[in-house]
Amino acid sequence: MKQTIGFIGCGKMAQAMIGGMLNSGLVAPQQIMASARSEKTLEYVKGKFNILTTESNVSVARESDVLFLAIQPYGHEDVLTEIAEHLKANAVIVTIAAGVKIEKVASFFASGVKVVRTMPNTPSLVGAGMTAMSANSEVTREELQNVITLFKSFGEVELLPESQIDAIPAISGSSPAYVYMFIEALADGGVRQGLSRSQSYRLAAQAVLGAAKMVLETGKHPGELKDQVTSPGGATIAAVATLEEEGMRSAVLKAMESCTNRAKELGGK
Ligand SMILES: NC(=O)C1=CN([C@@H]2O[C@H](COP(=O)(O)OP(=O)(O)OC[C@H]3O[C@@H](n4cnc5c(N)ncnc54)[C@H](OP(=O)(O)O)[C@@H]3O)[C@@H](O)[C@H]2O)C=CC1
Numbered sequence: 001m002k003q004t005i006g007f008i009g010c011g012k013m014a015q016a017m018i019g020g021m022l023n024s025g026l027v028a029p030q031q032i033m034a035s036a037r038s039e040k041t042l043e044y045v046k047g048k049f050n051i052l053t054t055e056s057n058v059s060v061a062r063e064s065d066v067l068f069l070a071i072q073p074y075g076h077e078d079v080l081t082e083i084a085e086h087l088k089a090n091a092v093i094v095t096i097a098a099g100v101k102i103e104k105v106a107s108f109f110a111s112g113v114k115v116v117r118t119m120p121n122t123p124s125l126v127g128a129g130m131t132a133m134s135a136n137s138e139v140t141r142e143e144l145q146n147v148i149t150l151f152k153s154f155g156e157v158e159l160l161p162e163s164q165i166d167a168i169p170a171i172s173g174s175s176p177a178y179v180y181m182f183i184e185a186l187a188d189g190g191v192r193q194g195l196s197r198s199q200s201y202r203l204a205a206q207a208v209l210g211a212a213k214m215v216l217e218t219g220k221h222p223g224e225l226k227d228q229v230t231s232p233g234g235a236t237i238a239a240v241a242t243l244e245e246e247g248m249r250s251a252v253l254k255a256m257e258s259c260t261n262r263a264k265e266l267g268g269k
């Protein structure tokens, strides 16, 4: 029988993953069951994805073979207490929350509970997600492979020791937000030079996409790729010099440090 994939919480990140999974064709809408706090969210996701929805977190826990906790970090204690006695036998719990440790999730259940901690990102919606994950020793090789296959249906997966998962929001979980800010800034610059807003977003986004593909597909160091663009005495080096003067790299490093510290705080004890 086909597995049931449950989502407790069906907000922005869950919707990105559900959209990604369905677009890939790996999972059918009838295999996905979701709960949320409000009727409004449930109506929206039912209309958008044609998945099963319920107001009952317990029903989702009872039915799911793979159970995603897609709620905010601070919501975990209430939800885990609510579902603790209702997990389906052999279910694998997948948490996506910043900072929430496997040990914390497992502490609400009897010993032997299977938990995978992940940090995905919203480009999952368009099949370009990046997810880092770590599993506890109760998850079998086959079960982990099943979870990896689900995540690979909407992007790339990196398996890491849990001690490194706190570093992931800053680099790939949250970083799409900084990249959107960069794209907005590029587009503002285009508009300043007289390009239309829509042309500017298209030009900026395609340049960012192309640069990312160059890093991934040529295997060249980003510095070497940058050097290929900067003609001696040319226009690019003038821009690069200004970005260095304005502290772009150091701003990114500081932002990532803030992100990591906040992610650790969010998980609580
Ligand atoms: N957004 C992102 O880019 C990423 C987010 N994450 C993680 O994903 C998690 C969710 O984030 P995000 O999707 O952005 O947040 P949202 O606020 O968009 O979604 C949270 C969802 O949880 C639901 N919810 C809240 N309390 C309960 C409850 N008691 N029972 C059932 N459902 C509940 C909300 O319901 P309702 O809609 O009715 O309010 C909502 O659907 C967080 O832990 C975050 O750290 C990880 C990586 C990236």
Ligand SMILES: O=C(O)[C@@H]1CCC=N1
Residues within 6 Å of the ligand: 098, 169, 173, 174
């Ligand atoms: O902002 C947050 O806390 C979450 C974690 C990664 C992306 N969004």
